[in-house]
Amino acid sequence: MTKSTSLLAGVALSTLVVTPGFADEITVYTAYEEDEIAAYVAGAEAAIPGLKINVLRLSTGDLAARIIAEAGNPQADMLWGQAITATMDPQILDQLEPYAPAGIEALDARYRDPENRWFAPTGYMGTFCVNTDRLAEKGLPMPKSWKDLENPAFKGEIEMPDPTSSGTGWLHIISLLQGPEGEEAGWAQLERVDPNMTQYTQSGSKPCKDARAGEVTIGISLGITGVQSVEQGYPVVTVFPEEGAGYELEAAALFKSSKNKEDVKKFMDWLLTPEAVKIYEQYKILITAPGAALSDPAKKAGVPEDLGSILAGIDFTQAAADRDRIGDEWLDKFGR
Amino acid sequence: MTARPSTAPVPGRKGLFDANRLFVAACVGIPALGLLLFFVQPVAIVFLRSITEPDGSYGLGNYHRILEGARFWRVTGQSLVMTLITTAISVGAGFVIALALYRGHFRGKWFVRGAILLPLLAPSLMQSLGLIFLLGRNGIVSRILGTEIEIYGLWGLVIANTLYALPQAVMIIGAALVLLDARVYEAADVMGARPFRQFRDLTLPAAKYGILSAIFVVFTITITDFGNAAVIGGNYTVLATEIYRQVVGRQNFNLGAVVGIMLLLPTVLAYFIERQASRKSRGQKAAGILPYVPKYSPLRDIPLAAFSFVVSGFVVLVMAVVVYASFVTLWPYDLSLSLKNYAIDIAGGYDSLWITIWISLWAAAVGTVFVFALGVGLRHAPAWIAQPLQVLAAMPAAVPGLVLGLAYIMAFNSLSNPFNFLYGTATLIIAVNFYHYHTQAFLTLQTGFRQFPETLEEAGASLGANLGRLSRDVVLPFMAPMLVSVLLFLFMRSMVTISAVVFLSTPSVSVASFQILRLEDSGRTSQAAAFSTALMGVVILALLLLTLLNRVIASHHRAG
Numbered sequence: 001m002t003k004s005t006s007l008l009a010g011v012a013l014s015t016l017v018v019t020p021g022f023a024d025e026i027t028v029y030t031a032y033e034e035d036e037i038a039a040y041v042a043g044a045e046a047a048i049p050g051l052k053i054n055v056l057r058l059s060t061g062d063l064a065a066r067i068i069a070e071a072g073n074p075q076a077d078m079l080w081g082q083a084i085t086a087t088m089d090p091q092i093l094d095q096l097e098p099y100a101p102a103g104i105e106a107l108d109a110r111y112r113d114p115e116n117r118w119f120a121p122t123g124y125m126g127t128f129c130v131n132t133d134r135l136a137e138k139g140l141p142m143p144k145s146w147k148d149l150e151n152p153a154f155k156g157e158i159e160m161p162d163p164t165s166s167g168t169g170w171l172h173i174i175s176l177l178q179g180p181e182g183e184e185a186g187w188a189q190l191e192r193v194d195p196n197m198t199q200y201t202q203s204g205s206k207p208c209k210d211a212r213a214g215e216v217t218i219g220i221s222l223g224i225t226g227v228q229s230v231e232q233g234y235p236v237v238t239v240f241p242e243e244g245a246g247y248e249l250e251a252a253a254l255f256k257s258s259k260n261k262e263d264v265k266k267f268m269d270w271l272l273t274p275e276a277v278k279i280y281e282q283y284k285i286l287i288t289a290p291g292a293a294l295s296d297p298a299k300k301a302g303v304p305e306d307l308g309s310i311l312a313g314i315d316f317t318q319a320a321a322d323r324d325r326i327g328d329e330w331l332d333k334f335g336r
Numbered sequence: 337m338t339a340r341p342s343t344a345p346v347p348g349r350k351g352l353f354d355a356n357r358l359f360v361a362a363c364v365g366i367p368a369l370g371l372l373l374f375f376v377q378p379v380a381i382v383f384l385r386s387i388t389e390p391d392g393s394y395g396l397g398n399y400h401r402i403l404e405g406a407r408f409w410r411v412t413g414q415s416l417v418m419t420l421i422t423t424a425i426s427v428g429a430g431f432v433i434a435l436a437l438y439r440g441h442f443r444g445k446w447f448v449r450g451a452i453l454l455p456l457l458a459p460s461l462m463q464s465l466g467l468i469f470l471l472g473r474n475g476i477v478s479r480i481l482g483t484e485i486e487i488y489g490l491w492g493l494v495i496a497n498t499l500y501a502l503p504q505a506v507m508i509i510g511a512a513l514v515l516l517d518a519r520v521y522e523a524a525d526v527m528g529a530r531p532f533r534q535f536r537d538l539t540l541p542a543a544k545y546g547i548l549s550a551i552f553v554v555f556t557i558t559i560t561d562f563g564n565a566a567v568i569g570g571n572y573t574v575l576a577t578e579i580y581r582q583v584v585g586r587q588n589f590n591l592g593a594v595v596g597i598m599l600l601l602p603t604v605l606a607y608f609i610e611r612q613a614s615r616k617s618r619g620q621k622a623a624g625i626l627p628y629v630p631k632y633s634p635l636r637d638i639p640l641a642a643f644s645f646v647v648s649g650f651v652v653l654v655m656a657v658v659v660y661a662s663f664v665t666l667w668p669y670d671l672s673l674s675l676k677n678y679a680i681d682i683a684g685g686y687d688s689l690w691i692t693i694w695i696s697l698w699a700a701a702v703g704t705v706f707v708f709a710l711g712v713g714l715r716h717a718p719a720w721i722a723q724p725l726q727v728l729a730a731m732p733a734a735v736p737g738l739v740l741g742l743a744y745i746m747a748f749n750s751l752s753n754p755f756n757f758l759y760g761t762a763t764l765i766i767a768v769n770f771y772h773y774h775t776q777a778f779l780t781l782q783t784g785f786r787q788f789p790e791t792l793e794e795a796g797a798s799l800g801a802n803l804g805r806l807s808r809d810v811v812l813p814f815m816a817p818m819l820v821s822v823l824l825f826l827f828m829r830s831m832v833t834i835s836a837v838v839f840l841s842t843p844s845v846s847v848a849s850f851q852i853l854r855l856e857d858s859g860r861t862s863q864a865a866a867f868s869t870a871l872m873g874v875v876i877l878a879l880l881l882l883t884l885l886n887r888v889i890a891s892h893h894r895a896g
Contacts (some may be wrong), residue, residue: 027843034858036891054843055683059857061584066839068587069745075760075842089587134474165577165585199488199494202566202580209861214474214668228859233666327586335407336570 025052026263029067031060032081032250035225042205043279044270051263059206060086060167060258069091070215077258078267083167084249088320097256099265103272110316111249112287120166120249121271121289122280125223125311126172127301128207128239130263134217145242146176154196159207160220163201164327167248168204168222172293174319175246175312177326187333189243194334212236223285226295238301244312246288286311356716363713367706368725373755374771375732378743379600382735385746386593402594408578409837415574418490419559422497426554429498429647430505431547436640437506438513438696439539441630444645451648452506454655455499457828457854457875461869464498464567465861466654467492469661474668476657488570496564499651501557504776505550507825511780512546513539515787518628531636545786548610549779553733556603556775560736562835575599576736583738594737603734607727655872662796662865677808677866681860684851686867690876692848695766696830704823707777708815711785712807726782730833733775737835744768747837760842768840769830777822786820820886824879831875 001210030037034057038287039051056076058066064086067079073093075110079087087093099117108300112119122172135142140157143149165174177186198216201207207219208226212234225243226238252271271277280287281295285303294305352381389395402408424450433452437445455463471475471492475482487495524534562576569577575595582592661667664673680686710729714722735743748759770777788811812819834849841850848871853863 034854036402038683056841056843057857059837062838063590064587065742066745067583068589069742069839070749072746072758073749073751075749088589091587143730162581163584202577202585205857205859206567207461209859213468213472213861215468215472225859232859232862233670235669324586331407336573 008093016095024050024260024263025054026055026077026258026260026267027054027075028078028080028267029056029058029063029076029082030080031058031083033283036279038273039083039279039283040276043275044267046242047270047273047275048263048266051266053267064089064092067095071095074255074257075301076255077265078255079251079253079259081122081250081252083171084118084120084251084316085170085323087198087251087253088316093117095255095257096253097258097261099254099268099269100260101272102264103269106290107272108288108290118251118253120251121276121287122284123247123249123286123288124284125203125240125248125286126168126175126246127208127223127226128241129209129219129220129221129226130237130239131214131217131235132237133200133235134214138217140217142237143239146193147243148170148190149196149218152196154218154245156196156198157217158193158196158220159198159201159210159216159218160201161204161207162335163244163330165202166204169200170323171246171248171314172220172245173326174314177322178314179312180318187329190330193290196248197334200334200336210237216282224297227285227301230300238310240301240303245310246312247314249288249316347659359802359804359807360713361718363709364717364721364725365713365885367710367713367729370706370767371725371728371771371774373672374767375716375735375774376728377891378740378747381746382593382596382743385590386597388590389519389639398590398594402513402591402598408595411573412598414490414572415559418493418497418572418574421490421549422494422501422558423554425494426498426501426505426558427509427547427550428549429643430502430554431509431543431639433502433515433644434506434509434543434546434645435539436644438510439630440637440640440644441632442637442641444641448644450504453828454503454651454872456503456825457832457879458655458872459572459832459849460500460834461852461856461864462655462658462868462872463496464564465661465865466656466658467496467499467568468658469667471495488568488846489572492568492570493548493564493572493574496568497558497561499654500561501554501562502647502651504557504825505554507821508550508553508780508783509543509546509822511783512543513785514817515784515814517580521628531633542787545614548614548782549783552603552606552730553776553779555606556733559602560599562736562738576738579736579738583742589742592739596736599736600731600734602666603731604727605669607730654883658865659869659872662862662869667862677862678870680851680855680863680867682851682854682863684846684854684858686870688846688848688851689871691845692831692871693874693878695762695769695847696827699766699769700827701824702766703773703777703826704819706770707774707822708782708812708819710778711815712803712811715785716803717806729778730775734771734772735772736770737772737833737837738839740768740772741836741839744836760840760845762845765845765847766830766838767771768836769833770826772833772836773826774790777826780822780825781815781818784815787812793863805807824882827878827882828875831878832871 020111036125037055041055045051045053060083063082068091071091088301100116101119104112104119107119122233130142137158140153160172163169163173173190176189177183179186205222205225208221208229210216211219212229213311226236229236230238252268254261254268258264274291277287277289277292280289283297284295285298286307287295294303298307386398387396389397433448437449467487468475471485472478472486478485520538524538530595560576562580565574565577579592579595582588582595646677662677663673664671665676714725741858744764747753748755748764792810793806796810834850834853837847838850838853841847852864852867855867
């Protein structure tokens with residue numbers, strides 16, 4: 001056998017053999033962002049001796065699809081940083097085992113499941129990404145609210161994710177549909193902005209990326225993408241709509257099927273500790289875990305000291321119950 | 337390409353008969369098992385999903401729900417319009433370029449050949465970014481013209497899908513043209529046939545099967561594409577977008593499965609039309625082939641060359657603008673040159689490049705052997721086996737990557753599957769890469785096989801050579817050019833494809849295209865462009881090495 005063929009054979013063999021997991025290794029599926037994953041994992045592994053966290057990162061929608069496809073024989077020990085709307089789908093919720101981590105009582109009841117199948121120490125927000133170059137070039141006014149987006153001058157200048165394809169699209173429309181004036185008023189608002197929409201995208205971050213590339217003026221998108229775009233030097237500002245910014249909770253949960261529940265629980269406990277919160281403060285705009293100060297990214301995004309003042313009031317349980325109906329209705333009204 | 341047991345008889349001597357039957361059985365059986373395991377099984381699971389009712393029983397309720405909506409038919413109409421336009425343009429242009437490459441005489445063919453390949457060896461992100469940087473509202477062309485081009489929608493989608501389909505059309509039509517016998521043309525010259533007559537009576541009939549196969553392949557890969565639709569399709573919704581909406585957006589696998597199964601229908605239909613049409617045409621049956629070396633003819637060569645260079649120039653431009661953008665600080669706002677985008681700052685860095693090369697080499701090598709064996713076997717297998725297998729072998733392209741990837745999870749992650757041990761391994765990624773592109777590999781070789789002069793095989797058989805030896809000594813050398821293009825095709829696609837692989841990556845087994853997706857997902861568009869450029873560089877380098885190796889082996893062969 002030549003060297004190269006034996007190498008080939010070696011690769012083939014090694015790929016066939018599944019490496020057995022060590023006792024204190026856990027496999028975690030997450031939709032958190034790359035940078036924060038690295039920081040949280042480093043923090044947790046330092047705080048919990050011997051723990052090794054193997055992470056698979058997928059976008060929210062792909063992750064939900066993967067978990068549902070794997071339902072017959074779940075591969076992950078823990079779900080982490082997954083949008084709560086996707087987590088509340090019975091196909092996923094039924095795979096979760098209740099666990100009340102240390103310190104859970106201090107977490108506001110809105111941010112945890114009454115049956116303890118999930119809790120959310122963090123969340124993410126929706127925002128408008130506005131390209132200031134293009135705004136000035138077109139002589140357009142800076143929008144402050146959904147109402148401002150009705151201005152016919154914005155025709156063809158606004159892009160937003162399709163709420164039946166993207167969780168980001170969903171968090172934006174639900175913030176309007178659960179608004180103080182009721183669902184009808186929310187639909188009416190969406191209908192008045194619709195003529196200005198250049199397209200409804202499949203991806204939640206694409207509108208912000210298209211805005212920063214100068215393809216459109218306003219991308220209705222994700223806070224994190226907006227903040228990153230500002231940091232990378234794009235001529236972008238983030239605007240949280242005056243009606244209240246839509247947001248999602250990022251759930252942590254234990255899979256019933258996990259073979260290493262003790263280590264998952266240690267990690268879940270850690271997620272609510274003050275040291276974890278310290279790291280959240282470096283990355284998250286929205287921290288629900290108690291004891292958090294206003295984070296750096298939040299300051300950069302122009303979030304006020306009282307975060308609650310800009311958040312829309314969202315009832316996630318109600319939103320989950322309404323998901324199919326609202327999705328169908330949205331497709332009827334705006335689906336293209 | 338129906339099975340022709342009567343025209344290619346199994347050699348008669350009794351002692352050889354069994355060895356030959358065994359050879360044919362192995363040639364057909366092993367690839368057929370592969371198709372059953374890695375294609376039929378996952379698709380059967382998708383079908384079961386499509387008839388699963390909300391309460392878990394089986395029924396046609398999901399089909400009712402999808403088919404009774406006006407939306408489905410509107411989107412189907414849009415999909416068909418976009419696909420037919422793309423197919424017409426891609427196959428038309430592909431035929432002209434294949435003619436230029438194999439029937440024309442001009443300098444710089446290497447450029448055309450290489451440029452045309454780029455969309456196959458570039459991650460899909462390169463192409464979509466390139467089109468937006470070039471033709472977007474804030475793109476280079478818009479800025480030069482001082483007006484905003486509206487690329488998002490039907491035409492953007494047609495351009496993007498054509499870029500991707502064109503090299504595959506050229507590959508398949510090329511397989512029909514590369515082997516045309518020079519002596520036929522010489523005879524036509526002697527008899528005073530004008531060039532147009534030669535084209536009509538010699539070139540076109542020979543290429544017919546290749547053109548029909550190319551139409552089928554382009555149709556199928558275009559109607560199933562999601563990536564381009566998501567990036568550049570704007571509000572032009574297509575069926576693949578609907579699948580994504582149901583599966584990823586609304587977490588309703590069963591409704592998504594219905595659309596996935598419906599997507600198989602036009603493809604199966606297209607395949608039968610193609611088979612009917614191609615049955616009437618027969619390739620040349622000359623014994624032995626003298627490669628055709630075209631002589632310079634300005635009336636033919638100048639337009640052919642001009643067209644080829646314009647198209648390949650555009651392809652290069654699309655890719656080059658992304659390569660350039662990867663070296664600037666912040667496209668399009670700060671154009672100072674910089675290497676900072678090449679410092680990949682997410683976990684994994686460039687590590688996945690190397691495992692990806694191994695996976696791709698395996699997919700290419702095993703895949704090429706499998707489709708060649710299948711092609712050889714099908715020539716001698718009885719029709720009742722050969723015909724259904726041919727349909728099966730041509731079908732995998734009709735399954736969108738998203739559906740295939742999820743179907744692989746449901747099939748191989750199941751504990752009741754004896755092949756469950758493959759789940760989470762690189763072997764499964766090798767398999768999905770090969771079977772995802774099975775159609776193109778299979779049809780390219782079938783196109784080549786049709787040019788194969790049966791008299792050659794019959795002569796060998798009457799001399800008492802068994803099928804195994806004939807295949808090695810006669811068929812293999814004859815098919816070598818097509819085998820090389822299939823090998824390179826499978827290698828290139830395996831290096832960069834993502835749609836199915838994204839669902840099979842694990843914390844420990846991850847490929848380069850998955851790293852690009854992570855970069856792009858995390859908002860690092862410039863780093864994603866840089867990584868894509870690096871990956872493309874690696875693929876080109878590997879291709880050059882493989883080509884060099886091929887030359888060395890070929891010359892060694894001749895010397896020996």
